[in-house]
Amino acid sequence: MGTEIVKVSARSMPKLVAGAIAAIIRGGGQAEIQAVGAGATNQAVKAIAIARVYMEAENIDLICRPAFTEITIDGAEKTAIQLMVSRLYDSR
Amino acid sequence: MGTEIVKVSARSMPKLVAGAIAAIIRGGGQAEIQAVGAGATNQAVKAIAIARVYMEAENIDLICRPAFTEITIDGAEKTAIQLMVSRLYDSR
Numbered sequence: 012m013g014t015e016i017v018k019v020s021a022r023s024m025p026k027l028v029a030g031a032i033a034a035i036i037r038g039g040g041q042a043e044i045q046a047v048g049a050g051a052t053n054q055a056v057k058a059i060a061i062a063r064v065y066m067e068a069e070n071i072d073l074i075c076r077p078a079f080t081e082i083t084i085d086g087a088e089k090t091a092i093q094l095m096v097s098r099l100y101d102s103r
Numbered sequence: 104m105g106t107e108i109v110k111v112s113a114r115s116m117p118k119l120v121a122g123a124i125a126a127i128i129r130g131g132g133q134a135e136i137q138a139v140g141a142g143a144t145n146q147a148v149k150a151i152a153i154a155r156v157y158m159e160a161e162n163i164d165l166i167c168r169p170a171f172t173e174i175t176i177d178g179a180e181k182t183a184i185q186l187m188v189s190r191l192y193d194s195r
Contacts, residue, residue, distance in 0.1 A: 049145035056144050056184055060169040074166040074191075077152040092148055099166075 012040035014095075019058065021050025028058035032096055033065045036073065041097035044075075045082060052092045059096055072099040104132035106187075111150065113142025120150035124188055125157045128165065133189040136167075137174060144184045151188055164191040 015035045019028055028044075035042045046055040063073045073096060080093040107127045111120055120136075127134045138147040155165045165188060172185040 049141045052148050053141035053144045053184075056148060056169045056186070057171075060171050060184065063168065063170060072168075074168055076155065076164075076166055077148045078155060079149075079152050092145075092152065094148070 012038050014041050014043050017042050017044045019044055019046045019051050019055040021048060021054060023051070023054045023058070025054055025057035025061055028054065029061035029065060032058060032062040032073075036062070036066060036071065036096070036098055037069075041095060044094040044096060045080070045091045046094070047082070047084070047089050047091045055092070055094055059094065062096070066098070073097070074099050104130045106133050106135050109134050109136045111136055111138045111143050111147040113140060113146060115143070115146045115150070117146055117149035117153055120146065121153035121157060124150060124154040124165075128154070128158060128163065128188070128190055129161075133187060136186040136188060137172070137183045138186070139174070139176070139181050139183045147184070147186055151186065154188070158190070165189070166191050 032042045044055045046052040066073045076095040078093045082091045124134045136147045138144040158165045168187040170185045174183045
């Protein structure tokens with residue numbers, strides 16, 4: 012399994028996003044979280060913090076790598092925050 | 104060098120915070136970023152994304168580990184986002 016994109020908005024529920032992240036990691040993939048705006052980025056970070064608690068119980072250390080990326084929404088280019096979430100020692 | 108706390112607010116300049124993170128990492132430490140609220144967390148994530156660009160030029164892969172933490176501000180307990188920033192393969 013490779014990289015799965017998870018789009019997060021300011022209205023996303025962190026616990027639900029955390030469950031999606033955990034499922035991707037358990038499946039051997041990595042999650043590429045995309046967030047546009049402060050509210051969305053905040054929900055994304057909360058989701059990763061919650062997913063880290065889930066994965067710690069399975070002895071998995073989840074890390075994230077933030078970066079800027081350009082994405083197209085309704086034909087308009089926007090700068091998004093990309094948070095690559097993977098398990099430690101699973102470098103891709 | 105150990106862990107240095109970097110407090111970030113919604114008005115923090117991401118480039119300045121990125122410079123502080125880079126200096127801590129270059130000095131052999133790790134940065135514990137604390138942010139309260141969506142605006143602060145957003146600036147913190149942008150700062151880490153910028154610091155990652157700085158460090159990539161030095162062949163250092165910066166990672167972060169988000170978590171919730173309780174901090175006291177003016178005597179009141181607040182839930183903050185803690186982002187531990189370290190270089191990859193420097194696990195503490």
